[in-house]
Amino acid sequence: MTAISLSSRETARRRLLDALRREGPMARVEIGQHLGMSPASVSELTASLLDEGILVAEDAADQAAGLFRGRPKTRLFFAETLGSVVGVWTGFNRIELRLVDSAGRNRASRHIERPLRSLGAEALMDVLAETIGVFAQESGAMDVKAVGLACQGYVDTKDGIVAWSPVLGTRDLPLASGLGERLGRPVLIENDASAMAFAITQRHAELRSGRTACLMVGDGVGLGFLIQGELYRGARFGGSEFGHVRLRRSGPQCRCGGRGCIEAYLADYALHRDAQLIDHRPAPTLLLPSEEAMGSIVDQARAGDPALINLFHAAGEVLGDAVGILIQTLEPDHIVLCGPGTRAMDLLRPSFEAALESQTIPELRALATIHVVESSMDLLTEGVVMQALRELDLDLARLKAA
Amino acid sequence: MTAISLSSRETARRRLLDALRREGPMARVEIGQHLGMSPASVSELTASLLDEGILVAEDAADQAAGLFRGRPKTRLFFAETLGSVVGVWTGFNRIELRLVDSAGRNRASRHIERPLRSLGAEALMDVLAETIGVFAQESGAMDVKAVGLACQGYVDTKDGIVAWSPVLGTRDLPLASGLGERLGRPVLIENDASAMAFAITQRHAELRSGRTACLMVGDGVGLGFLIQGELYRGARFGGSEFGHVRLRRSGPQCRCGGRGCIEAYLADYALHRDAQLIDHRPAPTLLLPSEEAMGSIVDQARAGDPALINLFHAAGEVLGDAVGILIQTLEPDHIVLCGPGTRAMDLLRPSFEAALESQTIPELRALATIHVVESSMDLLTEGVVMQALRELDLDLARLKAA
DNA sequence: ATTGTTTTATTCATGAAGCGAACGAAGTGC
DNA sequence: GCACTTCGTTCGCTTCATGAATAAAACAAT
Structure with a gap:
């Protein structure tokens, strides 16, 4: 299962199957319109996919009753076998x-x-x-x-x-x-x-064009970067573990061993740890706090707890700095903030926006649309x-x- | 002069002309070996380039005397006209x-x-x-x-x-x-x-494969990023002006208006400004200090001036942090440090390496080779x-x- | 001088891939 | 049954790259 460079045919084949998985069963003409391919090419590609048993034609009986004129579509989809x-x-x-x-x-x-x-x-x-x-x-x-x-x-x-x-x-x-x-x-x-990042871009067509940087905030802070809908692969790993970029030289302890990493401010474990400390409660034993525990912290902050508000303020500032770095380095067309951490986006936003504005010029900031996509770990x-x-x-x- | 996506033929043509500019006159066989193309394809491509008057065949007389057997090579090169x-x-x-x-x-x-x-x-x-x-x-x-x-x-x-x-x-x-x-x-x-970055990768073949991030330190601090020898283009600008990433929230003033940018520590103007201050001299009037002025600062530091050593120490630390961010974000195969700022690499290196090590794991660091390329602004x-x-x-x- | 050897360059036939156009297929409406 | 409409396939064409055969241009040997 290694990713070598793909032949022209393999790329077309992949685009076709991707589209079917995203859109559900489609007739050949529809596939052609969707992907900007000629009917001839679609016919050719689907012929071998049918031949290989990967796709099957839907039963004509399954289709909506004949309110249409012309030859009916025969939708294609993945074989059940x-x-x-x-x-x-x-x-x-x-x-x-x-x-x-x-x-x-x-x-x-x-x-x-x-x-x-x-x-x-x-x-x-x-x-x-x-x-x-x-x-x-x-x-x-x-x-x-x-x-x-x-x-x-x-x-x-x-x-x-x-x-x-x-x-x-x-x-x-x-x-x-x-x-x-x-x-x-x-x-x-x-x-x-x-x-x-891949799952999210599969769900949103506009994120599959240009460069899309997905910052996932949750258990940790990670980065998924895609160019034209395909994951960017670095020398070996891919633009990942962005959470361990150190933004504050003498910041809080991170579980990577360093200090002042993005994660040490933004990740659930960090917010939870600091909130426990504020409440004079014992250090948490569970490394991954439950959604309920996180929800209660967020609720308390929304209710006006000043110490917790400060916590989210500092986190938002780090998030703004992080997105600023992404913009200045990758210059993406889209920035997606996703993962459970976006549950508190309302609390993060003021300091997030202030930090982002203070380190990017408007022309640059205007290039990237920032999308907040509520997404859970599944x-x-x-x-x-x-x-x-x-x-x-x-x-x-x-x-x-x- | 806009860069649209290139056709297959245009890519081949570009590769051929690039190779000729880099390597000098070459015979068709040599071009084929160099680019991994079949002789037939080279013949086809060069035929139209000769036809268009872009290339000309070298005079047979210009070649080395006949110590070789077989049909002599006819080297091709750009027309003088x-x-x-x-x-x-x-x-x-x-x-x-x-x-x-x-x-x-x-x-x-x-x-x-x-x-x-x-x-x-x-x-x-x-x-x-x-x-x-x-x-x-x-x-x-x-x-x-x-x-x-x-x-x-x-x-x-x-x-x-x-x-x-x-x-x-x-x-x-x-x-x-x-x-x-x-x-x-x-x-x-x-x-x-x-x-x-483009000029440097044209000169060093190994930098044209994989991902190469060139950090230019000099007048300012800039980033050029290339994938497979072609400049990465972001949404509009390209991964540039990395010098204005803010690494220290309350750092020194930067000429962009912000504080604590990479540039405000590393760029010539910043080092010069701070050195003048240390010497109780008036603030510099010239925005771009001369090479002599910079050289004298470097010499004083090498001679042991503790305040100037501190200056370069802080700059090296920022450079290490900057390269750390590049590694964690782009995961390049090659990192090139270039520009006049590398003149003081010996002074920067200890803190540079310490900072880099403190924020990247060895596996990740090992992926990127760091090249220091002495290069002037020309x-x-x-x-x-x-x-x-x-x-x-x-x-x-x-x-x-x- | 002629012939063979060696290397270079071109030509030609082939194959992969995509596409427009024509054609056949399979329905509906009258 | 026939026109109409839409769907899907087939055919021929184009582009591009390539291997193989061939031609070209020298030198070496006889």
Whole structure:
């Protein structure tokens, strides 16, 4: 499951299948209009996809009754027999699982509470493989074709190695091959912010043109960067772990070991930790605070608690500085703020905007539209499962070609 | 002179001409080996280039005497009759000019002292047009086909507008069209750091693969980012003016109006200003300190002046933080530190490396090779003139096609 | 001088990919 | 049954790149 450069045909094929997953069943003409392809090309592409058994034509009977003139459309969609794919997200003390069919439709999902950090490399992979296996079985999926796993940290998607992750507690872990051997299936791994960024851009067409930087605020702070709808890949990892950029030299402690990282102000664990301190409560034991705990902090701040308001003020300022850096460095067309952290956007906004304005000129700021997309962590599994599906599409094509 | 997406043929043509400018005259076989093209394709491409009069075959007589067997190579190179191109860089109180022929060879260069900031938009463009015209005439160039101009600031290359520049003192200046009308020739404008980055990557083959981030330290601090040897273009400007990222909330004054920008620590004007202050000398009147003035500051620091050593220590720390941000955001394969500011790299290095190490994990740091390229400001005119030549190549191709 | 050797350059046929236009297919409305 | 409309396929054309065969231009050997 490596991403080499794609041939012209493979790109067209991918665009077609992507569009079908996003839009649902479409007739050939519709696909052509949607992608700006000639009917001839669509015919050619779909012919081989039908031939390979990846797509099937919808029964004419299924269609809306004949209120139209002309030859009726025959909609195409993914065959039901292609098997399914599991998407996984590993958080600090939580694993999210999702099962989708080849069309990307949700079949089952679940999350379990399970701390992972304390396990060693082998035990960690054993637990993950076991968890994935049980989930698939209990969901009645006998036909899992691939697995996609997203986690925070420096994830080398190409070689399948997690160089460092705050949630796994290991270094240079060959997670893709380790899980792949245990499960007997190809495993794709990805940074979680990239996975979420991909899921969000799949849902919003305007974000798939130009350059889109998605800042995910939640458990940590991550960055997913896309150019023309495709994830930007850096030298190995992709523009990720932006949360560990140090913005304040002597700022609060971050779990990466440093001080003053973006995350140490903005992430749920940081806000929760500081709020507990303000309330003179004991330090939290759970690394990943619950949505209820975070909600109550936000409510108290909205009710006017001055110390908590200050907390969000400082966080908003850091967010503004972070977006300023993104704008000055990547100059994106779109900036997306996403993840659970956007729940408090009303509290962050004043200081966020002030900080952003104080470090960018209007001409530059005007280039990037800032979108706040309320999104929960289950978009992560959606993103990574989509990517696994796309890799599977490619593998199938190459299998037939060989 | 707009950069639209290139056709397959145009890309091949550009690669061929780029290679000839870099490597000098080459025979068709050599071009093929160099670019990984089949002889048939090279033959086809060169046939039309010869036909259009852009290339000519070298005289057989010019070649080395026949110590070789087989049919002798006929080297191809740019026709002498194609005209020349002027490259310009505008600094605070200085204009650098360069005249090159169509092969990119230097024909003449000059720099004049002339402050620009105090002029209005029209007067500024009058002065520039006049200066360029006189330079071309006095260099005996009757055949200037295009002009490339690089300057610091937010430069929209596509629309030819300078949104803001610390050296020009105007806003949203339509410089390309304004100069173009005055000179009667197409004018390409570019951010100066991008121009230098392009020049440097043209000289070093290894920097043309993967992602290369060039941080230019000198008059200001700029960033040029290239992917596979082509300049990254953001929404409008390109990943530029990185020097105005604010790294220290309450840092020293920057000429952009903000405080604590990277530039306010690292740029020549900032170091010079602070050194003057330490020596209890009057504030400098010249905005761009001379190379001698900078050299004397560096010498004093090397001789052990503790206050100046501190100055460079703080600058190095900011440089380390800046490179850390670049690594975490763009994850480049290569980082190039260039520009006159590298003259003091020995003084910057200890704090630079400490700061970089304190905010990046080793796995991530190991991905990017850091190159220090000693380069003076005259590489700027080389970079922008090369880009103007490439645009001219394209225009010629499109002219023939139409 | 003639012939062979070696290297360079061109030509030609082929294949991949996309597309416009023409044509066939499959319905509805009368 | 026939016109009409819309959908999908087929055919021929174009662009582009390439391998193979061929031509070209020298030198070396006889």
